Amino acid sequence: xxxxxxxxxxxxxxxxxxxxxxxxxxxxxxxxxxxxxxxxxxxxxxxxxxxxxxxxxxxxxxxxxxxxxxxxxxxxxxxxxxxxxxxxxxxxxxxxxxxxxxxxxxxxxxxxxxxxxxxxxxxxxxxxxxxxxxxxxxxxxxxxxxxxxxxxxxxxxxxxxxxxxxxxxxxxxxxxxxxxxxxxxxxxxxxxxxxxxxxxxxxxxxxxxxxxxxxxxxxxxxxxxxxxxxxxxxxxxxxxxxxxxxxxxxxxxxxxxxxxxxxxxxxxxxxxxxxxxxxxxxxxxxxxxxxxxxxxxxxxxxxxxxxxxxxxxxxxxxxxxxxxxxxxxxxxxxxxxxxxxxxxxxxxxxxxxxxxxxxxxxxxxxxxxxxxxxxxxxxxxxxxxxxxxxxxxxxxxxxxxxxxxxxxxxxxxxxxxxxxxxxxxxxxxxxxxxxxxxxxxxxxxxxxxxxxxxxxxxxxxxxxxxxxxxxxxxxxxxxxxxxxxxxxxxxxxxxxxxxxxxxxxxxxxxxxxxxxxxxxxxxxxxxxxxxxxxxxxxxxxxxxxxxxxxxxxxxxxxxxxxxxxxxxxxxxxxxxxxxxxxxxxxxxxxxxxxxxxxxxxxxxxxxxxxxxxxxxxxxx
Numbered sequence: 001x002x003x004x005x006x007x008x009x010x011x012x013x014x015x016x017x018x019x020x021x022x023x024x025x026x027x028x029x030x031x032x033x034x035x036x037x038x039x040x041x042x043x044x045x046x047x048x049x050x051x052x053x054x055x056x057x058x059x060x061x062x063x064x065x066x067x068x069x070x071x072x073x074x075x076x077x078x079x080x081x082x083x084x085x086x087x088x089x090x091x092x093x094x095x096x097x098x099x100x101x102x103x104x105x106x107x108x109x110x111x112x113x114x115x116x117x118x119x120x121x122x123x124x125x126x127x128x129x130x131x132x133x134x135x136x137x138x139x140x141x142x143x144x145x146x147x148x149x150x151x152x153x154x155x156x157x158x159x160x161x162x163x164x165x166x167x168x169x170x171x172x173x174x175x176x177x178x179x180x181x182x183x184x185x186x187x188x189x190x191x192x193x194x195x196x197x198x199x200x201x202x203x204x205x206x207x208x209x210x211x212x213x214x215x216x217x218x219x220x221x222x223x224x225x226x227x228x229x230x231x232x233x234x235x236x237x238x239x240x241x242x243x244x245x246x247x248x249x250x251x252x253x254x255x256x257x258x259x260x261x262x263x264x265x266x267x268x269x270x271x272x273x274x275x276x277x278x279x280x281x282x283x284x285x286x287x288x289x290x291x292x293x294x295x296x297x298x299x300x301x302x303x304x305x306x307x308x309x310x311x312x313x314x315x316x317x318x319x320x321x322x323x324x325x326x327x328x329x330x331x332x333x334x335x336x337x338x339x340x341x342x343x344x345x346x347x348x349x350x351x352x353x354x355x356x357x358x359x360x361x362x363x364x365x366x367x368x369x370x371x372x373x374x375x376x377x378x379x380x381x382x383x384x385x386x387x388x389x390x391x392x393x394x395x396x397x398x399x400x401x402x403x404x405x406x407x408x409x410x411x412x413x414x415x416x417x418x419x420x421x422x423x424x425x426x427x428x429x430x431x432x433x434x435x436x437x438x439x440x441x442x443x444x445x446x447x448x449x450x451x452x453x454x455x456x457x458x459x460x461x462x463x464x465x466x467x468x469x470x471x472x473x474x475x476x477x478x479x480x481x482x483x484x485x486x487x488x489x490x491x492x493x494x495x496x497x498x499x500x501x502x503x504x505x506x507x508x509x510x511x512x513x514x515x516x517x518x519x520x521x522x523x524x525x526x527x528x529x530x531x532x533x534x535x536x537x538x539x540x541x542x543x544x545x546x547x548x549x550x551x552x553x554x555x556x557x558x559x560x561x562x563x564x565x566x567x568x569x570x571x572x573x574x575x576x577x578x579x580x581x582x583x584x585x586x587x588x589x590x591x592x593x594x595x596x597x598x599x600x601x602x603x604x605x606x607x608x609x610x611x612x613x614x615x616x617x618x619x620x
Contacts, residue, residue: 003046006273007213010041010080013271015242016264017076021092021099023260028093028101031240031252033073035177035210036144039235042216043142043173044077047224049280052083055108058287058370059280061139062111062127066120067146067175068102069254074110075099080275083109105397111369113395116388118152121145121172122359125162126366128170128230129351134327135287135370139280140224141170147187148180150194154389156201157359162230163202170230171223172198175210177239183250191234198232210235242267287370290324290349297449299473300441306469308499309405309462311441313338315448316375317345326452327367329353331360331378337405337462339377357382361389364400373401373452380404380420380461387426394431394457401451402427405462408551409584409592410500412464416584420461425556427459428528434458434479435528437558439502440470443525446477454479463500463551465589470502470523482531484538486521493545493607494520494538498527498558501549504593507600508607517611527558532565539566544573545610549598554579576606 001009014037015030022028043063051057065074075092078084084099091097098106102115111127114120124143131139149155162170178189187193195205204226208215216235223231239253240246243263257263264270298314300306320326320342327349334340334352343350353360357378364374383390383404393400407420427435434454438444444462451458470485477483485502486509493512497505502523509519520538524530539546550558559577566572580596593599 004213007038007041007045009271010045010273010275011038012242012267013080013273014041014073014076016267016270017079017089018072019257019260019263021072021075021089022256024090025093026256028072028256029069029254030072030257031246032067032146033070033076034241034243035237035239036070036073036175037241038211038213039173039175039216040073040077040144042213042220044081044277045275046217047220048142049139049278051279051283052081052109052277057280057283058135059137059139059283059285061280062124062141064112064120064124064141064143065103065114066143066149067117068114068120070144071099071101071103074103078109080273081277082274104395112365112398113392116392117146117149118154119362119389119392122154122158122362123366124170125158125167125359126363127369128162128167129165129363130367130370130372131169132165132167133348134367134372137285137287138282139169143170143172145172145174147174147176147178147185147194150174151186154358154362157356159198159201159203161353161356161359166228167230168227172230172232174232174234175237176235177237178248179239179250179253181253189236191236194234195232198234202229204229204231205234206231207234208236210237211241292324293321295319295322295449297445300469302469302472304469305466306441307464307466308438308441308444309336309464310338311444312403312448312460312462313341315445317342319449319452320346320349323373323452325371325373327351327372327374329360329364329374329376331355331357331382333378336379337377337403357386358389361386361393365389365393365396365398368398368400375401375403377403377405379418380407380423381418384422384426390430390457394433398457399455401458401460403460403462406464407461408463408500409580409596410463410465410551410589412589412592413586415586419584421553421580423459423461424527424550424552424558427457428556428561430457432456433528436479436525437461437498437527438525439499439523440467442469442471442473442475443477447525450477450479461499465500467500467503477525480526480529480531482526482534483523484520484534485523486519488518490518491520491542492517492611493547494522494542495603495607496522496524496535496546496548496558496562498524498550500551501598504598504600505549505603508603511600511604512607517607519607524558524562527561530561530565535562535565536569539573544571546573546575547578547603547606547610548575549578549603551598552579554581574610576610578603578606
């Protein structure tokens with residue numbers, strides 16, 4: 001059997017196994033994998049370099065199925081490469097199987113979860129950046145894309161950034177099978193429409209017949225020889241290729257084949273071709289390591305006024321000096337988030353993502369796959385645009401750090417389009433996330449250093465305004481903690497705040513004290529996980545009276561986090577939530593805090609009413 005015939009047979013095997021595994025639960029997307037089978041057969045048998053028994057080898061190539069619904073094809077590849085058995089292949093989509101409906105890193109050969117279309121290529125940009133700029137290793141990144149997902153704006157962001165950074169180690173394989181979930185795609189089989197777009201972004205584009213193994217072979221070779229820019233293979237394919245009943249049929253998407261055995265016979269029956277995937281180039285070459293020095297976090301004098309966003313930038317730069325694995329990304333607002341301080345100190349580890357928040361988060365996910373610790377920053381409000389990428393990062397079991405600055409009405413005159421008022425709720429809802437909201441510069445610096453050692457999605461909320469430094473530079477701050485910044489044995493009410501509202505709460509407590517009412521003030525800087533013990537102790541000490549105050553919408557933020565801390569308690573306090581209820585406008589920060597009802601005056605009034613009201617403790 002010559003090599004071309006071998007590839008044709010391997011492609012048929014991949015189709016057969018896609019059908020067989022989908023027949024197990026009569027679910028899945030076998031036809032979406034059948035169109036790309038020949039493309040993958042040639043890739044894994046000749047061009048892909050990967051040590052299957054050592055998936056953590058830093059020299060391994062990366063293969064991302066951006067069209068994650070084609071997972072039957074991916075799992076068929078794993079079987080052909082000897083990574084999984086036929087028995088496991090046939091466990092596809094069954095409860096407890098590693099072979100989930102869309103791939104996740106439950107499997108050691110899967111770097112990132114896919115299935116939300118438009119994410120694989122942007123993540124591939126991050127992986128390719130790691131290879132070129134950080135690891136400085138010759139591994140390549142291959143991304144199988146679907147034609148439907150080419151409509152996603154995130155794909156355009158990926159094409160533009162990959163070209164800008166000259167990522168010639170990145171190859172996008174666009175499977176143009178003409179059919180999406182409900183019918184024909186926007187451009188059908190018009191290969192020029194895809195090739196022209198790729199070329200307009202500065203890519204090298206190659207249009208081919210995606211079932212002609214000779215053309216596929218030449219295209220991959222050409223991609224390897226292309227320097228200075230990434231390559232896109234635009235492959236015309238047929239969905240459901242090889243089985244007449246489903247070939248190019250718009251109603252066959254996302255369905256197992258009705259006559260699986262007949263379809264397998266039509267494809268020539270089962271095969272057991274084994275692929276010896278080539279070992280990586282420079283197999284024993286270690287990734288580049290950046291020089292480091294001792295950690296010296298910035299120190300701020302108590303009583304001075306420093307914006308927490310500036311403390312973030314200065315602390316991140318210091319952390320980058322101490323840890324060579326720390327990298328930073330920003331969405332063209334680094335002079336506001338102060339990520340520019342890191343960029344100036346460590347330009348080789350800073351990546352400008354411009355106004356492309358989806359690509360920024362995706363690149364961070366790609367970078368962390370290779371062991372780097374990314375910190376990505378933008379205005380808190382703009383991170384909402386990337387929420388699906390953050391959600392999927394959690395599915396990927398990714399560990400990334402995000403910083404959202406300019407949070408809340410306290411930013412002032414810019415108005416509501418620039419005010420992050422949803423971010424705490426958004427980030428709290430992400431699986432396994434950590435949500436931090438510091439109120440002063442020393443606290444911010446300590447938390448930035450702590451973030452780098454935290455697994456999962458870690459979010460830090462910073463403010464635009466300069467605020468008084470409350471804590472000494474050497475005071476420790478642990479994730480999951482809080483600080484009681486004011487208390488006495490006569491406390492009649494607890495005020496729980498975070499970030500900018502801590503300072504308003506302290507002013508309110510001063511005003512109440514002048515009237516004879518003592519208030520306990522809790523700086524709840526760790527919104528998730530929250531300090532349940534301190535909150536319960538405060539409720540007991542203040543007769544079940546708690547006021548929460550936050551520069552955020554009332555839904556899903558600090559107030560709801562505090563309520564959740566008492567959800568299973570036998571005795572529950574009376575909690576009054578102060579938050580931003582009405583759409584804000586432009587104005588001075590003090591004016592906007594007052595208009596929102598979250599300044600010192602409104603906090604004090606809420607506390608007065610709560611202290612004066614009879615306390616009713618609900619028992620479960």
